[in-house]
Amino acid sequence: MLKATAITHRFGAVKVLDHADLFLAPGQIAGLVGPSGTGKSTLGRILAGHLAPLSGHIEADGAPVGFGPGRPCPVQYAPQASELSIDPRWRVGRILENGGAPDQGMLEALGIRPEWRDRFPRELSGGELARVSLARLVLPTTRYLICDEITAPLDALSAEDMMTALRALARRGMGILVISHNYGFLRRHADLVMQLQHGKFAPAGIA
Ligand SMILES: Nc1ncnc2c1ncn2[C@@H]1O[C@H](COP(=O)(O)OP(=O)(O)OP(=O)(O)O)[C@@H](O)[C@H]1O
Numbered sequence: 768m769l770k771a772t773a774i775t776h777r778f779g780a781v782k783v784l785d786h787a788d789l790f791l792a793p794g795q796i797a798g799l800v801g802p803s804g805t806g807k808s809t810l811g812r813i814l815a816g817h818l819a820p821l822s823g824h825i826e827a828d829g830a831p832v833g834f835g836p837g838r839p840c841p842v843q844y845a846p847q848a849s850e851l852s853i854d855p856r857w858r859v860g861r862i863l864e865n866g867g868a869p870d871q872g873m874l875e876a877l878g879i880r881p882e883w884r885d886r887f888p889r890e891l892s893g894g895e896l897a898r899v900s901l902a903r904l905v906l907p908t909t910r911y912l913i914c915d916e917i918t919a920p921l922d923a924l925s926a927e928d929m930m931t932a933l934r935a936l937a938r939r940g941m942g943i944l945v946i947s948h949n950y951g952f953l954r955r956h957a958d959l960v961m962q963l964q965h966g967k968f969a970p971a972g973i974a
Pocket of ligand 1: 778779781783801802803804805806807808809810
């Protein structure tokens with residue numbers, strides 16, 4: 768279980784998280800909606816240890832999530848358009864192996880086809896490349912994935928393919944938090960949908 772308790776964070780005078788509690792179970796896909804600027808990305812970065820909260824506690828499967836570079840973190844954060852950080856001169860095989868030998872089952876779950884390995888990123892569709900980019904974060908140590916608007920740049924079919932891939936990862940035990948502005952999309956794909964409002968989480972019930 769990923770447990771974030773009493774997380775508070777502010778930028779200057781603006782408090783974006785106010786004693787927020789969030790729980791994400793292994794194998795669960797949770798959705799998070801909220802108006803622009805409410806702190807969803809800030810939360811994602813905090814959960815993955817990229818940013819230390821002002822106060823609060825985060826633990827994954829009973830162990831505290833550490834902050835700072837160089838530590839293997841069980842929580843990985845995928846920002847929107849992370850494929851932009853892919854080196855276009857590398858073939859897909861090299862991209863996938865950069866973090867160590869990838870798990871074949873994980874690649875299959877993400878729908879990554881063996882024949883892509885010899886291609887360059889420009890020789891994949893946007894949706895295919897987005898899944899290759901996500902695969903870079905699914906390391907042997909990864910237990911929880913925070914996906915921040917990763918379907919936003921994709922066409923509807925590719926977004927559906929991405930969610931199919933995420934569900935396959937969830938079936939393998941990964942806990943996944945999907946941040947999106949699209950409540951209807953999350954309703955269809957997530958096991959539960961929360962909203963971030965006034966720095967706290969609540970069940971989302973907007974139509
Ligand atoms: N490093 C920073 N310094 C100052 N303010 C920041 C910083 N990072 C984020 N903010 C502010 O904190 C608030 C929350 O930002 P955040 O990116 O978490 O929102 P969000 O809900 O993810 O928004 P969106 O849906 O538009 O991506 C915003 O008002 C933003 O301007």
